[in-house]
Amino acid sequence: MGTSRASRPIPLALTTLVALFSALVALAVSGGHDAAAHGNGDPHADSPIVTPRVVAFHDEMRRLWEDHVTWTRLAIISLTTDAPDTEATVGRLLANQTDIGDAIEPFYGEAAGDELTRLLREHILIAADLIAAARAADEAALAGAESRWTANADEIAAFLAAANPRSWDFEEMKAMLHEHLRLTADEALARLQGDWAADVAAYDQIHLQALGMADMLSNGIIKQFPARFH
Amino acid sequence: MSSLELRGDVVILACAVSAGIHGALVTDHFEEGAGAGLGFAAAAALLAAFAVALTLHPASVLALIGVAAVFAVLLAGYALATTSGLPVLHPHPEPVDGLALATKAIEAIGLLAALHALQRKGPLTWAHHGLRAPSRSR
Numbered sequence: 228m229g230t231s232r233a234s235r236p237i238p239l240a241l242t243t244l245v246a247l248f249s250a251l252v253a254l255a256v257s258g259g260h261d262a263a264a265h266g267n268g269d270p271h272a273d274s275p276i277v278t279p280r281v282v283a284f285h286d287e288m289r290r291l292w293e294d295h296v297t298w299t300r301l302a303i304i305s306l307t308t309d310a311p312d313t314e315a316t317v318g319r320l321l322a323n324q325t326d327i328g329d330a331i332e333p334f335y336g337e338a339a340g341d342e343l344t345r346l347l348r349e350h351i352l353i354a355a356d357l358i359a360a361a362r363a364a365d366e367a368a369l370a371g372a373e374s375r376w377t378a379n380a381d382e383i384a385a386f387l388a389a390a391n392p393r394s395w396d397f398e399e400m401k402a403m404l405h406e407h408l409r410l411t412a413d414e415a416l417a418r419l420q421g422d423w424a425a426d427v428a429a430y431d432q433i434h435l436q437a438l439g440m441a442d443m444l445s446n447g448i449i450k451q452f453p454a455r456f457h
Numbered sequence: 458m459s460s461l462e463l464r465g466d467v468v469i470l471a472c473a474v475s476a477g478i479h480g481a482l483v484t485d486h487f488e489e490g491a492g493a494g495l496g497f498a499a500a501a502a503l504l505a506a507f508a509v510a511l512t513l514h515p516a517s518v519l520a521l522i523g524v525a526a527v528f529a530v531l532l533a534g535y536a537l538a539t540t541s542g543l544p545v546l547h548p549h550p551e552p553v554d555g556l557a558l559a560t561k562a563i564e565a566i567g568l569l570a571a572l573h574a575l576q577r578k579g580p581l582t583w584a585h586h587g588l589r590a591p592s593r594s595r
Contacts (some may be wrong), residue, residue: 246480250481393488453485454489455552456486457516457556
């Protein structure tokens, strides 16, 4: 009589096909999980799928870490020459640590962002102590500051490894941050010794190292939060 | 096909589409955190179960109520996830994206269809049993 169907509303097979098709569309739109990571022999296998959001985040992280090494260099110059711009320069360098903390806050929360800022500010303040101790030729103060600087780097490595254990292995983070300390120390030492060629070479090295750190951080975050970068 | 039967089909298709999309994104969300991954897995499983339940028992009021509740929770959850953040599952706001908006539009249509079908539950039940609903005038 046209009032009903004798059969079920939609065949189950059709419903299943609709679900599968939707899943395929979702995977295609989202770039496919780990599509890059599972490539065969692709040298960029760990690189995330490139979307405008990925590019913007990657570039912003690089800008922050370029700021970090640039303002560190300017602070080294100011601190080693008692320049009148020291307070302003160190203030700008410390603001950069807040910027880096703020960059991770949308992913790991306000407390985590604040904690990274605190650790990075400590990294800067201990570096200032190191320069002061080196200028004063105070071996004991220098050793103490070096020890605190290394411990702080290890704390940052532990913080990162806890936030993203899949991408940021503790030992790798530790090695990377120790390298960052070594290159910063080389730069400051060359400056103090008036070895300008070594000073410039050290800055070139730490610039590249900072870009590597920025990429490691942005790639790790993009890999951990792929849905935020579609 | 009556408009009520059509609404039933819309609910089933909305469940299937949303289940497929949530299922496809489970792994991505587990990378983000166990809470988000489990939330997506649970949504996919529930929606798939309701799609099957409504296919086998189109007049099931419980299934319609369940699917309406799931759609409502998913829509409210997304609104929170993109504004203030969802406690435990997604603590910090995420940007709005096209795929999510399309999914939410389908879920909203599914929710409206489920609510409408629930309102007309009596006639729908009769219709799926091959009977004409009793006239109210008698």
